[in-house]
Amino acid sequence: MLSLVELILVGLVLTNLVLLGTSRIGLCIRMVAFQGVGLALLPLLGHEGLEPEALAISGATALLKGWIFPLLLFRSLESAHVRAEVEPYVGYSNSLLFGVAALAVSVWLGGRVPVPDPGVPSLLTPVAFFTILVGLFGIVTRRKAVSQVVGYLVLENGIFAFGAVALRKAQLLVEMGILLDVFVAVFVMGIAIFRINREFDHIDADRLASLKE
Amino acid sequence: MPARWTILAPAAAGAAAFVIPDNRTRRGLLVATAVTHLALTLLAFRAPARPFFDGALLLDDPGRLFLLATSVLFIAAAFYTMGYLKREASGSRPDMVEGRLFSNSPEARFTGCILLFLAAMSFVCLAQNLGLLWVGVEATTLASAPLVYFHRHHRSLEATWKYLLLCSVGIALALFGTYMLALSGGGEVSLGLPALMAAGPTLNPVLLKAAFVFLLVGYGTKMGLAPLHTWLPDVYSESPSVVALLSTSLLNVSFLAILRVRQVLCAAGQADFGNDLLVFLGLTSMGWAAIFLLRQTDYKRLLAYSSVEHMGILAFGAGIGGTGMFGALLHLFAHGVAKGAMFLLAGNVLAAYMTKNVSGVRGLVRALPYSGPLWVAGVLALVGMPPFGAFVSELTILRAALAGGRYTLAGIFLLLLSVAFIGITTACLRMAQGTRAQAASQTGGQFHSPAERQTGQSFAPREAWSAVLPPLALIACALLLGLYHPARLAEVMVSAARITGGF
Numbered sequence: 179m180l181s182l183v184e185l186i187l188v189g190l191v192l193t194n195l196v197l198l199g200t201s202r203i204g205l206c207i208r209m210v211a212f213q214g215v216g217l218a219l220l221p222l223l224g225h226e227g228l229e230p231e232a233l234a235i236s237g238a239t240a241l242l243k244g245w246i247f248p249l250l251l252f253r254s255l256e257s258a259h260v261r262a263e264v265e266p267y268v269g270y271s272n273s274l275l276f277g278v279a280a281l282a283v284s285v286w287l288g289g290r291v292p293v294p295d296p297g298v299p300s301l302l303t304p305v306a307f308f309t310i311l312v313g314l315f316g317i318v319t320r321r322k323a324v325s326q327v328v329g330y331l332v333l334e335n336g337i338f339a340f341g342a343v344a345l346r347k348a349q350l351l352v353e354m355g356i357l358l359d360v361f362v363a364v365f366v367m368g369i370a371i372f373r374i375n376r377e378f379d380h381i382d383a384d385r386l387a388s389l390k391e
Numbered sequence: 392m393p394a395r396w397t398i399l400a401p402a403a404a405g406a407a408a409f410v411i412p413d414n415r416t417r418r419g420l421l422v423a424t425a426v427t428h429l430a431l432t433l434l435a436f437r438a439p440a441r442p443f444f445d446g447a448l449l450l451d452d453p454g455r456l457f458l459l460a461t462s463v464l465f466i467a468a469a470f471y472t473m474g475y476l477k478r479e480a481s482g483s484r485p486d487m488v489e490g491r492l493f494s495n496s497p498e499a500r501f502t503g504c505i506l507l508f509l510a511a512m513s514f515v516c517l518a519q520n521l522g523l524l525w526v527g528v529e530a531t532t533l534a535s536a537p538l539v540y541f542h543r544h545h546r547s548l549e550a551t552w553k554y555l556l557l558c559s560v561g562i563a564l565a566l567f568g569t570y571m572l573a574l575s576g577g578g579e580v581s582l583g584l585p586a587l588m589a590a591g592p593t594l595n596p597v598l599l600k601a602a603f604v605f606l607l608v609g610y611g612t613k614m615g616l617a618p619l620h621t622w623l624p625d626v627y628s629e630s631p632s633v634v635a636l637l638s639t640s641l642l643n644v645s646f647l648a649i650l651r652v653r654q655v656l657c658a659a660g661q662a663d664f665g666n667d668l669l670v671f672l673g674l675t676s677m678g679w680a681a682i683f684l685l686r687q688t689d690y691k692r693l694l695a696y697s698s699v700e701h702m703g704i705l706a707f708g709a710g711i712g713g714t715g716m717f718g719a720l721l722h723l724f725a726h727g728v729a730k731g732a733m734f735l736l737a738g739n740v741l742a743a744y745m746t747k748n749v750s751g752v753r754g755l756v757r758a759l760p761y762s763g764p765l766w767v768a769g770v771l772a773l774v775g776m777p778p779f780g781a782f783v784s785e786l787t788i789l790r791a792a793l794a795g796g797r798y799t800l801a802g803i804f805l806l807l808l809s810v811a812f813i814g815i816t817t818a819c820l821r822m823a824q825g826t827r828a829q830a831a832s833q834t835g836g837q838f839h840s841p842a843e844r845q846t847g848q849s850f851a852p853r854e855a856w857s858a859v860l861p862p863l864a865l866i867a868c869a870l871l872l873g874l875y876h877p878a879r880l881a882e883v884m885v886s887a888a889r890i891t892g893g894f
Contacts, residue, residue: 294577294595310567317560326556333563341570345582351447352522352582356566359529363559366536370552377545386549389625391683 183223183343186216187305190339191281194312197332198273201263203324207251210331214243217335220342221353231350238357239338247331247364254368255324258375265321265382276315284308295344302343309336323371323381327364334360393434394450395443397458397513400427405506409499417502418473424506425462425469428513432462436879446583447520453887457647458516459880460724461640463868464731465509467861468633471735472505474857475633478742486544487745493544501541508534508637515644521569521651522582525562528613528648531641532558538637539630550622550629557622558613565609565648571602572655584651591658599656603665606652607672614645616672616706617679620699624683627695628747632738635691636731642698643723646705650891653709657892662712669710670800676703677807684814689747690740693818694733697773700811701726707804708788709892711795716892718787720884725780725872729772732865736766739858740822749818753825761859763823765866770819772869774812780872 193209200206218240221232266273281304288304313333317326341353375381404424411417435450435458442449450458476498483494495501511534515527532555540551573582575598580590587594612619627635649669656665680700687693701722708719739762744752756763775781785808792801876884 291601292595292597293574294598295574295579298574306567310564314560317556323552330556330559330563333560337563337567337570340567341573344570344574349522349581351445352520352526355523355526359526359533362533363529363555366533367555367559370536370540370548370555373540373543373548374552377543377548383552386552388546389549389553389629391624 183220184299184301186219187299187301187339189213189216190305190309190335194309194332195274195277197316197328198277198312199270201270203255203264203322203328204252206264206325206328207248207255210328210335211244211248213332213335214247215240217338217342218243220339234350235353235357238354242357242361243331243335246361250364250368251324251327254371254375257372258324258381264325266319266325267321267384268319273315273319277312280311280315281308284311298343302340306336306340309333309339312336321382321384323367323374323383326383327367327371330367331364392441392443393431393438394440394448394517397428397431397435397462398448398510398517400424400431401506401513402510405503405510408503408506411499414476414498417499418476421502421506422469422473424509425466428509429462429466432458436883442519446585447523448514448517449519450517451519451890452883453647453650453891454516455883456720456887457643457723458513460643460727461509461512461516464636464640464727464865467731467735467865468505468636470857471636471738471861472502472633474855475631475738476501478855478858486542488546488747491544493542496537496541496543500537504534504537505633505637508538508641510534512640512644515647518651519584520582521572521584521587521655524648524651525566525569528565528610528645529559529562531644532562532613535634535638535641538634539626541631541634542629547629550625553622554626561609561612561619563609564612565606568602568605568607568609568652571598571605572652575599575602584654587655588658591655592660594655594659596659596661599659599661600664603652603656603661604668607649607665607668610645610648610652611672614642614649614706615676615699615702617676617699617703620676620679620702623699624692624695627698627734628689628691632734632741635694635734635737639698639727639730639734642702643727646702646709646723649706650709654891666710666712669706671710673703673705673707673710674800674803674807676700676706677804677811678703681807681810681814684811687814687818688749690749690752690818690822691737691747693749693815694730694737697811697815698730700807701730704785704788704808707800708784708791711788711791711797711800712892713791713795714888715788715791715795717884717888718784718791720888720891721787721872722781722784725784725869726773728865728868728872729769729779729781732765732862732869733769733773735858735862735865736762736769739854739862740766742858749822752822753829754827755823758827759854761854762862765859765862767820767823768866769862770816770823772866774815775808778873779869781869783873 193213197209218236221235284304284307291303313329316329408417440450483492486493511530518524518527536555540547575595576590615623653665677700680696683696705719708715772779775785
C-alpha cells in the first residue's frame with residue numbers, strides 16, 4: 179500500500195512542475211483537479227481495510243476538488259471574458275528554475291524534520307513542503323485573480339496531502355469541517371472575482387493597488 | 392445548556408435573516424439575537440462547564456472570557472447597526488472620496504453575515520479541538536468578507552480581496568501547523584486539546600516547535616501581528632464602522648487560538664520557546680505600528696494601526712507570562728471596548744464631515760455635542776490614561792516584565808507605548824479642537840456635507856441615540872474596567888490566566 183501513496187506523492191511533484199511551466203489557466207485548473215482526485219485516494223490508503231469514515235472523506239474530497247472547484251473556477255473564468263493566459267511576473271523558465279530550487283530546499287528541509295511514525299513515507303514532508311512553496315509562489319507571482327485562487331488550491335492540496343497521511347486516525351468531523359471551509363472559501367473568492375470583473379473590466383489583481391500608505 | 396445556544400441562536404438567526412424580506416423585522420431580529428447572546432453568555436458564567444458535541448466543545452474559563460468580550464462588542468454593534476442601516480441611503484450615490492457612484496450590498500446579506508460571524512466567533516471560543524478551532528477561525532474570515540464589501544466600490548472590493556486571500560493563505564499555514572502537531576504525537580493522538588495536553592511530554596519536540604511556528608504565523612496573520620498585518624489597515628478603513636468594531640473581536644478570537652496552541656506547548660514543557668516568539672512578535676508589532684501611527688493622515692487607518700499596536704501588547708503580555716498573562720486578558724477587554732467605541736464614533740465623524748482625512752476634521756467637540764466629547768474620552772481610554780482599564784492592564788504587564796527581571800524589554804515596551812501615545816493623541820485631539828470653519832478653510836474653503844453645500848452655512852447634524860449610546864456604554868465599560876471588577880469576572884480572569892498561561 180505504501181508504494182501507491184508514494185506514487186501519488188510523485189504525481190503531486192510532477193503536476194506542480196507542470197503548473198509552474200504552463201501558460202494556460204485552463205490547464206492549471208485541470209492539473210489542480212487532477213491533483214485533487216489523486217489526493218482523494220490518500221485517506222483510503224492510510225488505514226487497514228475500508229472504514230466508512232475514510233470512505234466519506236475520500237468521496238467528499240474527490241467530489242469537491244475534482245469536480246466542483248474546477249467547475250467554479252471555469253465559471254468565473256468564462257464570466258470574466260479574459261484571455262486564458264496566466265500572465266506571470268516571473269517568466270515560465272524562471273518559474274521552473276524556482277521549482278527545481280524549491281524542490282531541493284524541500285528535500286533538505288524535509289530530511290531535517292523527524293517523522294516519529296514509521297508508517298509515514300519519508301517522501302511525505304518534502305513533497306508537502308514543495309507543494310506549499312509552489313502554491314505560495316503561484317499566489318505571489320501570478321497576475322490574475324483566478325490564478326491566485328489556483329495557487330491557493332495548490333497550497334491547500336499540499337497541506338491536505340500532509341494531513342491525510344500524517345493523521346492516521348480519520349477524524350470525520352474535523353476533516354469535513356475543513357473541506358466545507360475550503361469549499362466556501364473558493365465559492366466566496368469566485369464571487370469576488372466576478373465582482374472585480376464587473377467593477378474594473380479586468381481581473382488583474384496587481385491593478386488592485388489604490389490602498390497603500 | 393446556555394453554552395450550546397451561543398452558537399446555535401446566532402446561526403439560526405443568521406440563516407433566517409437571509410430570507411426575511413422586511414427590513415424592520417430583520418433589524419429587530421439582529422438586536423434580539425445580540426441581547427439573547429449576552430444573556431446566554433452571562434448565564435454560562437454561572438453554569439458549570441460541561442462538554443458536548445462529542446467532547447469537542449466545552450466552555451472553559453478562557454472561553455467564557457473571550458465569549459463575554461465578543462458578546463459585549465456585538466451588542467453595541469447591533470444597536471448601532473439598527474440606526475446605521477436606517478440612515479444609510481438606498482440606491483446608488485456618489486462616493487465621498489472619488490465621487491463615483493456606488494450602492495450597498497443587500498441589507499439581508501449584511502445582517503445575515505453579521506449573525507453568522509457571531510456564531511463562528513462563539514464556536515471558536517468553545518472549541519476544544521484544534522482542528523475544529525481552525526474550522527471556526529476560517530469560518531470567521533469567510534463570514535466577514537461580504538461585510539467588508541458592504542459599500543460596493545472598488546476600494547472596498549480591493550480590501551475584500553486582500554483580506555480573503557491573505558487571511559486564507561495565513562490560515563492555511565495554521566492548518567499545516569495543526570497537522571504537524573498531530574504528527575508530533577505519532578499520528579495516533581487526536582487533535583483534542585485534553586488529549587494533546589495529556590500526551591504533552593511524549594510529543595516530538597522538534598515537530599512541536601515547527602508546528603507552533605506555523606500556527607503562530609497563521610493565526611498571527613488573522614490577529615494582525617506585524618509583519619503579517621498588511622490586510623488590516625485596508626479592511627478597517629474601507630469597511631463600515633460596525634464591521635471594523637466586529638473585527639476587533641475577530642482579532643481577540645484569533646488571540647485565543649494562539650493561546651490554545653500555547654497550552655499544548657506549556658504542557659510539553661516548551662513554554663519558553665513560545666514565549667520568546669510571542670514577545671518578539673509583540674514588540675515588532677508595537678514598533679511597526681508606532682512608526683505608522685506617527686505619520687498617519689487617515690483617522691480610520693490610524694485606528695487600524697492602533698489595533699496592530701494593541702495586538703502587540705497582548706502578545707507581549709502573554710509572552711512575559713505570570714501576571715503579564717492576566718494583564719493581557721484585562722487588556723483584551725479594555726482595548727476591545729475602547730477601540731469599539733472609537734470605531735463607532737469614527738463612523739459618526741465620517742457621516743458628519745464626509746472625509747477620512749485627519750486634516751479635514753476640526754472642531755469636533757463643538758460640531759458634534761455628543762460624539763465630540765465622547766471622542767476625546769475614547770482617545771484617552773485607548774491610549775491608556777488613568778483611570779481607564781487600559782492603564783491598569785498596561786501597568787500590570789509592565790510590572791510583570793520588571794518583576795521577571797526583563798528590564799530591557801520593559802524599557803522598549805514603555806518607549807513604544809509612548810511613541811504610539813504621541814501619534815494617536817496628536818492626530819485625534821487636533822480633530823477635537825478648534826472650530827469647523829478652520830477645517831473648511833484648510834481644505835479649500837469647501838463644506839463637505841451635502842446639506843452644507845445646499846445651504847452654504849455650517850450645519851450641526853442631529854445625532855441619533857443609536858449612534859451615541861453604544862459608544863457611551865462602551866466607554867463606561869472601559870472606565871469600569873479600570874476602577875472595579877465584579878467578583879465573578881475577576882475570578883474567571885484569574886482562572887483563565889492560569890489555564891492559558893500555564894502557571
